[in-house]
Amino acid sequence: MPETQGHGIEVTGVSKDYGDFQALTDVNLIVPDGSMTALLGPSGSGKSTLLRTIAGLEVPSAGIVRIGGEDQTRKPVRARNVGFVFQHYAAFKHMTVYENIAFGPKVRKWPKERVKQRVYELLDLVQLSGLARRYPSQLSGGQRQRMALARALAVEPSVLLLDEPFGALDAKVRKDLRTWLRRLHDEVHVTTIFVTHDQEEAMDIAEQIVVMNDGRIEQTGSATDLYDSPENEFVMGFVGEVNSLGGKLVRPHDVEILNHEAEGTVEAEIDRIVKLGFAARVEMLTVGEKGEVWAQLTRTELEPLNLESGQKVFVRPRPDAVVKEDTGVLEEIFKEEDPPASGKPTGVTPGLPV
Amino acid sequence: MTSNFKSNISRWSLRYIALGYLLMLLLLPIGVILVRTFDEGVGAVIDAITTPDALAALRLSLLTVIIAVPLNTVFGIACALIMVRSNMRGKSIINALIDVPFAVSPVVIGLALVLVYGTQGWFGADLAAIGIQVIFSTPGIVMAVIFVSLPFVAREVIPVLQEVGDDQEKAAETLGASSWQIFWKITLPAIRWGVSYGIVLTTARALGEFGAVTIVSGRISGETETLPLFVQKEFETFNSVGAYSASMLLALLALATLLALNLMRRKEN
Numbered sequence: 001m002p003e004t005q006g007h008g009i010e011v012t013g014v015s016k017d018y019g020d021f022q023a024l025t026d027v028n029l030i031v032p033d034g035s036m037t038a039l040l041g042p043s044g045s046g047k048s049t050l051l052r053t054i055a056g057l058e059v060p061s062a063g064i065v066r067i068g069g070e071d072q073t074r075k076p077v078r079a080r081n082v083g084f085v086f087q088h089y090a091a092f093k094h095m096t097v098y099e100n101i102a103f104g105p106k107v108r109k110w111p112k113e114r115v116k117q118r119v120y121e122l123l124d125l126v127q128l129s130g131l132a133r134r135y136p137s138q139l140s141g142g143q144r145q146r147m148a149l150a151r152a153l154a155v156e157p158s159v160l161l162l163d164e165p166f167g168a169l170d171a172k173v174r175k176d177l178r179t180w181l182r183r184l185h186d187e188v189h190v191t192t193i194f195v196t197h198d199q200e201e202a203m204d205i206a207e208q209i210v211v212m213n214d215g216r217i218e219q220t221g222s223a224t225d226l227y228d229s230p231e232n233e234f235v236m237g238f239v240g241e242v243n244s245l246g247g248k249l250v251r252p253h254d255v256e257i258l259n260h261e262a263e264g265t266v267e268a269e270i271d272r273i274v275k276l277g278f279a280a281r282v283e284m285l286t287v288g289e290k291g292e293v294w295a296q297l298t299r300t301e302l303e304p305l306n307l308e309s310g311q312k313v314f315v316r317p318r319p320d321a322v323v324k325e326d327t328g329v330l331e332e333i334f335k336e337e338d339p340p341a342s343g344k345p346t347g348v349t350p351g352l353p354v
Numbered sequence: 355m356t357s358n359f360k361s362n363i364s365r366w367s368l369r370y371i372a373l374g375y376l377l378m379l380l381l382l383p384i385g386v387i388l389v390r391t392f393d394e395g396v397g398a399v400i401d402a403i404t405t406p407d408a409l410a411a412l413r414l415s416l417l418t419v420i421i422a423v424p425l426n427t428v429f430g431i432a433c434a435l436i437m438v439r440s441n442m443r444g445k446s447i448i449n450a451l452i453d454v455p456f457a458v459s460p461v462v463i464g465l466a467l468v469l470v471y472g473t474q475g476w477f478g479a480d481l482a483a484i485g486i487q488v489i490f491s492t493p494g495i496v497m498a499v500i501f502v503s504l505p506f507v508a509r510e511v512i513p514v515l516q517e518v519g520d521d522q523e524k525a526a527e528t529l530g531a532s533s534w535q536i537f538w539k540i541t542l543p544a545i546r547w548g549v550s551y552g553i554v555l556t557t558a559r560a561l562g563e564f565g566a567v568t569i570v571s572g573r574i575s576g577e578t579e580t581l582p583l584f585v586q587k588e589f590e591t592f593n594s595v596g597a598y599s600a601s602m603l604l605a606l607l608a609l610a611t612l613l614a615l616n617l618m619r620r621k622e623n
Contacts (some may be wrong), residue, residue, distance in 0.1 A: 055528060056528075057524060057527075057528070077527045077528050078527050078528070078529075078530045078531060078532065079525075079530075080528075081530075082528060083528070084524075084525065084528040086521050086523060086524070086525060090521035090522050090524065090525040091522075092526075093522070093544065094543040094544065095544075103526065103529055103531075103539075104529035104530055107526075107531045107535050107539075108530050109532050109534075134358075144568060148525075151529070152528070152529075154529075155529060155530060162427060214559055222511075
């Protein structure tokens, strides 16, 4: 694999509207060749539309999509050489696993022997070798997803695009499959973009995460970038856990608990202390506004404080904490839907520490 | 226990009501036809359906089916694709028009064809001038049959297309398939049972159509008489063996298509 850091995918000024509805607004994105990028955002944020626009399944109202340096904005899907994995697999139900995977090479008129060789190569890669003659209805969800992946990879695509690839699977299979996908990517090195609303999934396997909201890109960066230096309130709230404390957003491990009043503190009453092995979680209710706040500490930090439930304390963000103004943007977004699978919205319900 | 018992009773009574209904309205009359057909022996039946008029009627009926069914199948699939997959304007108009043959009495359809294509009609005289006679001839009968059996394939295929969704088609597109390849390799196999069932219904209707055909055919024995018309003529002339035998033949043809479909289905499973 040549180590060229070219531009696998380049999206410049892309907008998409459906009549009055603006699905994408001035989206700019560079996906390095051979990398794995996650499009992360709540539902309706435009992440799937962006993916489909890159694939050519949607035509942008404005802007340019380049794949491998070539402007492909107006190129039809079938000529783009992209591998696309649909959220619900889109398996060809009347074909066997073998025929599903062979479909792309066959319509591209590959020689028979080469088709056969390629299909067996992929069956091996996705660990479905024994199931070549099964029909999709005879496979489990995870197997179907791997078949869809093999089918997309069969034509040796220049980019691999996955729309909520694990969305329809249960938690255990989801986790296995994503580790497996990461390993597969290390093996085949094809430039990959996947859509997810699960921040843990994105942080776990993507090198680059693109946080989207309301048809725009809020921030692009590595998991660490997004967590340590979120550019705005939305990114801070969507990536990692946050509390709303005195009109500010602060991470649970950045909440400082004092037993005396000091500059910038808010008075709170301890509701519950949960010890979770090495870590501990202190759940509090701020006095007056009755907001829920929780702090994450290590056991060594907790013990000298001698805290007990019902006790009055004073809390504030640590001096070096990452803090954003809380303007209620997040509440607005999350009240409309379930919170992301592992992301916690503005300290509404304290959950397990990451 | 009691609720189980009750639900058993209601299930059984429902089953018997359904069976009884089918028996009285469907199986009994058809069974009686079969029995009465053979009242005078097998020889009489064979004689009745091998008269020149009977054979001509059978031939004409089969000819109309062979022309009407493929045309309506292609048209029906095309309509369904437009209705479900395209954003074409005027879809609602097509949707309403597809149902016209169901909504309008076949007799009215026959009359309308006469008004347009009859010798006194709009195009009739012009067509006659170039030697084409539509009404009181085979083309008119075929047109009438096409008209009345038009909606079946489209109406069967539309819900199937909607249910299948376009995911598989989109996937095939990303894999490099052309529209033509997508239709033959993905769409058609996915809707095949809807299409087949539509074909069976179209065939049955095309074979059995009476009202529209009776108006446009002119009922010339041995020339413009289809099987149902033949049955009626035999019945009216008190030739019960002829009427019953031809009816049985009609029923058998329709059953044969249904049977063929079921065999195909069984073979696949």
